[in-house]
Amino acid sequence: MSKNMSYYDVPDGVDIRGRYSDEFAQVLTADALRFVADLQREFRGRIRYAMECRREAKRRYDAGGLPGFDPATKFVREGDWVCAPVPPAVADRTVEITGPVERKMIINALNSGAKVFMADFEDALSPSWENLMKGQVNLRDAVNRTISFHDQARNRVYKLNDNTAKLFVRPRGWHLPEAHILIDGEPATGCLVDFGLYFFHNYANFRATQGGGYGPFFYLPKMEHSREAKIWNCVFERAEKFAGIERGSIRATVLIETLPAVFQMNEILYELRDHSVGLNCGRWDYIFSYVKTFQAHRDRLLPDRVQVGMGQHFMKSYSDLLIRTCHRRGVHAMGGMAAQIPIRDDPAANAAALELVRKDKLREVRAGHDGTWAAHPGLIPTILDVFTSTIPNLPNQIHTAKREDADSITSDDLIRKPTGTRSISALRLNTRVGIQYLAAWLTGTGSVPLYNLMEDAATAEISRVQNWQWIKHGVELDGDGVGVKVTRELFGRVVEEEMERVAREVGKERFERGRFREACRIFARQCVSEELYDFLTLDAYNNIVVMHPRASARL
Ligand SMILES: CC(=O)SCCNC(=O)CCNC(=O)[C@H](O)C(C)(C)COP(=O)(O)OP(=O)(O)OC[C@H]1O[C@@H](n2cnc3c(N)ncnc32)[C@H](O)[C@@H]1OP(=O)(O)O
Ligand SMILES: O=CC(=O)O
Ligand SMILES: [Mg+2]
Numbered sequence: 001m002s003k004n005m006s007y008y009d010v011p012d013g014v015d016i017r018g019r020y021s022d023e024f025a026q027v028l029t030a031d032a033l034r035f036v037a038d039l040q041r042e043f044r045g046r047i048r049y050a051m052e053c054r055r056e057a058k059r060r061y062d063a064g065g066l067p068g069f070d071p072a073t074k075f076v077r078e079g080d081w082v083c084a085p086v087p088p089a090v091a092d093r094t095v096e097i098t099g100p101v102e103r104k105m106i107i108n109a110l111n112s113g114a115k116v117f118m119a120d121f122e123d124a125l126s127p128s129w130e131n132l133m134k135g136q137v138n139l140r141d142a143v144n145r146t147i148s149f150h151d152q153a154r155n156r157v158y159k160l161n162d163n164t165a166k167l168f169v170r171p172r173g174w175h176l177p178e179a180h181i182l183i184d185g186e187p188a189t190g191c192l193v194d195f196g197l198y199f200f201h202n203y204a205n206f207r208a209t210q211g212g213g214y215g216p217f218f219y220l221p222k223m224e225h226s227r228e229a230k231i232w233n234c235v236f237e238r239a240e241k242f243a244g245i246e247r248g249s250i251r252a253t254v255l256i257e258t259l260p261a262v263f264q265m266n267e268i269l270y271e272l273r274d275h276s277v278g279l280n281c282g283r284w285d286y287i288f289s290y291v292k293t294f295q296a297h298r299d300r301l302l303p304d305r306v307q308v309g310m311g312q313h314f315m316k317s318y319s320d321l322l323i324r325t326c327h328r329r330g331v332h333a334m335g336g337m338a339a340q341i342p343i344r345d346d347p348a349a350n351a352a353a354l355e356l357v358r359k360d361k362l363r364e365v366r367a368g369h370d371g372t373w374a375a376h377p378g379l380i381p382t383i384l385d386v387f388t389s390t391i392p393n394l395p396n397q398i399h400t401a402k403r404e405d406a407d408s409i410t411s412d413d414l415i416r417k418p419t420g421t422r423s424i425s426a427l428r429l430n431t432r433v434g435i436q437y438l439a440a441w442l443t444g445t446g447s448v449p450l451y452n453l454m455e456d457a458a459t460a461e462i463s464r465v466q467n468w469q470w471i472k473h474g475v476e477l478d479g480d481g482v483g484v485k486v487t488r489e490l491f492g493r494v495v496e497e498e499m500e501r502v503a504r505e506v507g508k509e510r511f512e513r514g515r516f517r518e519a520c521r522i523f524a525r526q527c528v529s530e531e532l533y534d535f536l537t538l539d540a541y542n543n544i545v546v547m548h549p550r551a552s553a554r555l
Contacts, residue, residue, distance in 0.1 A: 007020050007025075008020060008024075008025055008028050008033075009025070009029065009030045010030060010033055011030050011033055011034040011037060013037060013183060013184045014033050014034075014036075014037050014181065014182070014183055015181075015182040015185075016028060016033075016180065016181055016182075017179070017180045017181070017182065017547045017548060018129035018133065018180030018181070018546075018547075018548060019129060019130070019546070019548045020548065021133070023133075023134075023137055024133040024134075024136075024137070026137065026140075027133065027136040027137055027140060027197050027201060028133070028197075031200070032196070032197055032200040032201060033181075035196050035199075035200045035242065036181070036183075036188065036192060036193055036196035036197060036200075037183045037188075038238075038242075039192045039195075039196050039235060039238065039239075040183045040188050040189060040192055041183070041184070042238065043189075043192070043231055043234065043235060044186075044189065046227075046231050046234075047174055047189055047231060049227075050174065050225070050227055050228050050231060051174065051175065053225060053227065054224055054225075057224070057225075057260060061293050061294065061295075061296065061297075062295070062296040063296075064296070064297070066411070066415060067259055067260045067262075067263055067293060067411075067415065068263055068411045069263050069411060070263070070264070070267070073226070073264075073266075073267050076266050076267050076270045077266045077267075079270075081270065081273065081329070082273075082328075082329050082330040083269055083272075083273045083274075083276040083329045083330050083331045084248050084273060084274050084275075084276070085330070086277055086330070086331060086332065086396075086398070087211065087212060087213075087214035087215075087251060087277070088212055089166060089210065089211055089212035089214060089215075090115075090116065090166055090214075090217060090251070090277055091395040091396060092115050092371075092395035092396065093115050093116050093332055093334065093370060093371035093396065094115055094370070094371040094372075094383075094384060094387040094388065094395075094396075095113075095114045095115055095116075095371060095372065095374055095380055095383045095384050095387065096114055096115065096116035096117070096118055096165075096168070096334070096371060096372070096373050096374065097109045097112050097114035097116070097117050097118070097165065097373075097374045097375075097376075097377065097380065098117070098118040098120055098124060098170075098337070098373055098374070098375065099117070099118075099119070099120060099124055099375075099447070100119075100120050100124040100125040100131070100135070100446055100447060101119045101120065101121060101125060101131070101134070101135030101136075101138055101139060102131075102134075102135075102138070103134070103138045103147065103149045104149045104151065104158055106119060106138050106139070106142050106147065107142075107147055107148070107149055107158040107159065107160060108158070108377060109165065109377070110142060110160055110161075110164040110165050110167070111160060111161045111164060112165065112374075112377040112380055113165075113377075113380050113381075113384070114165045114374060114377075114380055115165060115166065115371070116165050116166050116167075116168055116371075117164075117165040117166070117167055117168070118168045118169075118170055118219050118373075119135075119139060119142075119167060119168070119169050119170070120170045120446075121135060121169070121170060121171050121172055121190075121191075121194045122170045122171065122172050122173065122221050122222075122457070123170075123221070123284075123285070123446070123447070123456040123457040123458045124446050124447040124456050124457075125446040125447075126440075126441045126442070126443075126444050126445060126446040126544065127172060127176065127178075127190065127446075127537075127541070127544070128444055128544045128546070129180045129545075129546060130444065131444055131446075132178075132193070132194070136197045136198060136201070139167075139169065139198055139202065140201050140202060142160075142167065143167065143201075143202040143205050143206050143209070143210075144205060145160055145209070147159075147160060164210075166210055166211075166217065167206070167210065167216070167217065168217045168218060168219050168253070169194070169195075169198050169216065169217070169218055169219070170218065170219035170220070170221055171190070171191035171192075171194035171195045171198075171218065171220070171221075172190035172191045172194055172221070173190075173191065173221045173222035173223075174189065174191060174222070174223070174228060174231075175222070175534065175535060175538060176189075176190035176191070176535075176537070176538060176541070177189065177190055177541075178190045178193045179541070179545045179547075180545070180547070181193055192235070195218070195235065195239075196239075198216065199216060199239050199243075199250075202216060203215070203216055203239075203243050203245065203249075204243070207245065207249065211249075213249075214249055214251060215249065215250065215251065216250060217250075217251050217252070217253075217277065218250070218251070218252040218253075219252065219253050219254075219255060219280065220232055220252050220253070220254045220255065221255050221257065221282070221285070222255065222257060222258060222282075222285060223254060223255075223258065223261055223268065224258045224260045224261055224264075225260060225261070225264055226264045226267035226268045226270070226271050229254060229267075229268040229271040229272050230271040232252065232271075232272065232275075233271050233272050233274075233275055236250040236252070236275045247274060248274040248275060250275055251275055251276065251277040252272060252275055252276065252277065253276075253277050253278045253279065253280050253332065253334060254268050254269075254272065254276070254278075254279050254280070255279070255280045255281075255282035255285070256268075256279050256280065256281060256282060256286070256318070256322055257280075257281075257282025257283070257284070257285035257286045257289065257458070258285065258286065258289040258293075259286065259289045259290050259292075259293040259294075259414075259415070260289075260293065262286075262318050262321065262322075262414055263411070263414070265279060265321070265322060265325040265326075266325055266329070269325065269326070269329050269331065273329075276329075276331050277331055277332055278326050278331035278332030278333060278334055278370070279322050279325065279326050279331070279332075279333060279334065280334035280335075280336065280373075281318065281319050281322055281334065281335055281336040281369075282336060282458070283310065283315065283319075283336040283337065284336075284337065284339075284456075284458035284459050284461075284462060285458040285461065286315075286318065287302070287305075287308050287315075287462050288458060288461040288462050288465055290302070290314070290418075291462070291465040291466060291468075291469050292465060292532065292534075294415075295465075295468075295469065295472075295532045298473050299417065300415075300417050300418075301422070301469055301470070301473060301475060302418055302420075302466055302469065303418055303419065303420025303421055303422055303479075304420060304421065304422060304423055304425075304426035304479060305426060305429070305430060305462050305463065305466055306426070307418075307419075307420035307421070308418055308420070308462075310336075310360065310363065312416075312418045312419070313413065313416040313418075314413070314414060314415060314416045314417075314418060317409050317413035317414050317416070318414060319335075319364075319367060319369075320367060320403060320405075320406040320409060321406050321409045321414070323367060323368040323369060323401065323403050323406065324368075324402070324403040324404070324406035324407065324409075326370075326398070327368065327397070327398050327399070327401060327402055327403060328402070330398060331398065332370040332371065332396060332398065333368060333369050333370055333398075334369065334370060334371050334372065334373070335361070335364035335365075335369040335371065335372030335373065336364075336372065336373055337373040337374075337375055337454070338356065338357045338360040338361070338373075338375070338379075339375070339453040339454050339455075339459065340353040340354070340356050340357050340379075340452070340453060340454075341353065341375055341376045341378070341379070341449055341452065341453065341454050342354070342376055342378035342379065343452050349452065353452065354379070354382055357379055357382055357383065358382050358383075358386055361382070361383050361386040361387070362386050362390070365386055365387050365390040365391060365397075366390065367401075367403075368397050368401030368403050369397075370396035370397050370398060371387065371396065372387075375447075375454040376454070420479075421478050421479035422470065422475055422476075422477050422478060422479050423477055423478075423479030423480040423482070424477050424479075424480060424482045424484065424494075425479075425480055426466070426479065427467060427470065427477070427486065427491070427494055428494055428497075428498055429451075429463075430462075430463035430464070430466055430467050431463070431467065431491075431494055431495055431498045431523070431527075432498045432501060432502055433450050433451070433455060433459075433460065433463050434460055434463035434464050434467070434523045434527075434536075435495075435498070435499065435502060435516060435519050435520045435523050436448070436450055436455075436502060436506075436516070436519075437450065437455045437456075437457075437459075437460040437463075437519075438460065438519035438522060438523050438536070438540060439514050439515050439516045439518075439519035441457070441460075441519075441537070441540065441544075442515040442518060442519055442540065442543055442544060443514060443515055444544075457536065457537050460536060461535070461536050464523060464526055464527060464536050465532065467491065467527040468526065468527050468528075468529070468532055470486040471486050471487070471488060471491055471527060471528055472532075474486060474487065488528050491524075491527060491528060492524075495520065495524050499516070499517075499520055502516060503516070518543065522536075522539065522540050522543070523536075526539060
């Protein structure tokens with residue numbers, strides 16, 4: 001054991017390059033880091049292989065192939081198995097609030113009246129060292145129920161109510177490294193750091209105080225294949241063994257938010273059958289993934305982002321098949337996120353936004369979803385009302401909404417071309433939103449309100465890849481009577497004009513103080529690149545890595 005330059009007490013082979021703080025050292029203990037390092041060493045080969053398989057699948061799609069059901073796992077799809085029974089503590093998940101692992105928001109979310117709070121290290125969080133480590137400290141205090149926050153400007157103290165939402169934690173996706181923690185000289189896998197530190201410090205307390213003997217509970221993002229779910233299952237088994245807790249204690253809901261994964265839903269549940277509490281329709285990343293999967297397919301271009309709703313045939317088919325699959329296997333089928341948020345200064349617009357959320361949730365509960373997501377506490381009464389009035393006296397619809405009709409959904413339904421039109425105003429909006437989101441992300445904020453909608457990493461990805469797709473394929477805009485072709489030159493003019501508009505809208509001072517120009521450079525580079533960048537945030541990550549002592553910030 002040695003003390004490294006930053007004074008963290010680290011086990012052999014582990015080096016911490018992030019800033020030292022006494023508070024962070026409470027979660028970055030030698031024992032916790034040893035647990036993370038052991039996970040990394042045991043699973044790094046399989047993670048690398050899984051990422052290579054993603055690249056291989058991409059090569060097939062780029063050569064004209066289509067995603068589909070795997071004949072080799074037909075026996076899993078047709079077999080008569082079910083997942084382990086749902087833990088009683090999380091039978092009722094009708095409303096789940098989500099949000100970044102920020103201290104005040106954690107308290108507000110846990111107090112919000114939602115059944116579950118999904119604390120996010122992923123789409124809603126900019127994964128800076130400060131955010132991640134503070135997030136771990138905050139979650140530890142939340143599980144211990146000692147968390148508090150003093151808003152000095154408003155002289156308001158935040159504390160937990162007696163009754164709080166059950167906590168789920170969403171680690172990062174498999175693809176993101178943690179540059180500030182080196183294990184045997186290589187950056188750690190981000191999600192193993194998020195999972196490992198949280199599990200190590202909280203499993204005992206969590207199971208005793210809120211899991212009813214189960215837990216901790218997780219959400220797992222952005223998987224593309226059941227082999228990735230299998231790795232998670234092994235990570236869970238390894239953690240359970242380490243902690244000396246019963247196999248099947250840890251439970252996770254997998255987000256189905258990539259197009260390839262919709263063909264693997266049974267397989268994913270099967271791999272996690274002892275650790276599963278369902279699947280969730282991660283609709284925003286799913287749309288992003290549709291573009292990504294079909295990036296070389298000129299005939300499958302997206303219409304304007306606002307037109308790609310759950311009413312599109314491929315989106316409805318995905319949600320219906322997810323419900324059918326989950327209920328057949330005895331677990332929750334969770335709905336997704338409506339992007340509308342309360343609009344404080346305009347009662348009519350606020351009522352219209354709430355009505356859109358209400359309709360979206362009504363569609364979900366009528367289709368058979370067991371619960372859904374809320375982006376903001378102000379939406380919870382509306383969403384709760386929709387669920388409790390549609391399925392009164394039931395915690396979920398797992399056994400009452402079988403949706404056998406969805407057995408007829410085919411591969412064709414799941415990849416059906418979206419319909420709609422394309423407009424210059426959408427190109428402009430994508431650009432304005434993408435740049436502003438990225439500017440916020442670079443300064444440490446991973447979810448923001450923009451033009452009265454929630455924007456996070458997943459929605460920003462749609463803006464980016466839609467622009468890329470339209471430029472790459474030289475789309476003719478047919479939506480607003482302009483009739484021009486999207487070229488790099490046109491996009492260049494749009495970027496210039498939209499940057500001027502952003503500067504006007506946010507005001508000179510904020511514009512100059514912020515990282516808008518840097519965001520613009522990154523966003524525009526990704527929109528015009530010959531090859532599509534895999535992830536907006538993977539490329540931009542280098543811009544938020546801060547080494548201590550300050551060395552090269554690049555991976
Ligand atoms: C695609 C996906 O992955 S979706 C899941 C990931 N995305 C998210 O989780 C988004 C979560 N939501 C948010 O981050 C925020 O609601 C935003 C950014 C959309 C809007 O934020 P704001 O405009 O700052 O909200 P607003 O000013 O109305 O907040 C009012 C109060 O509600 C609180 N609040 C707002 N959203 C949340 C939330 N999700 N969880 C907890 N508290 C919240 C604020 O902290 C604030 O509290 P205060 O009155 O005590 O100060
Ligand atoms: O994570 C959720 C999504 O919609 O993306
Ligand atoms: Mg997502």
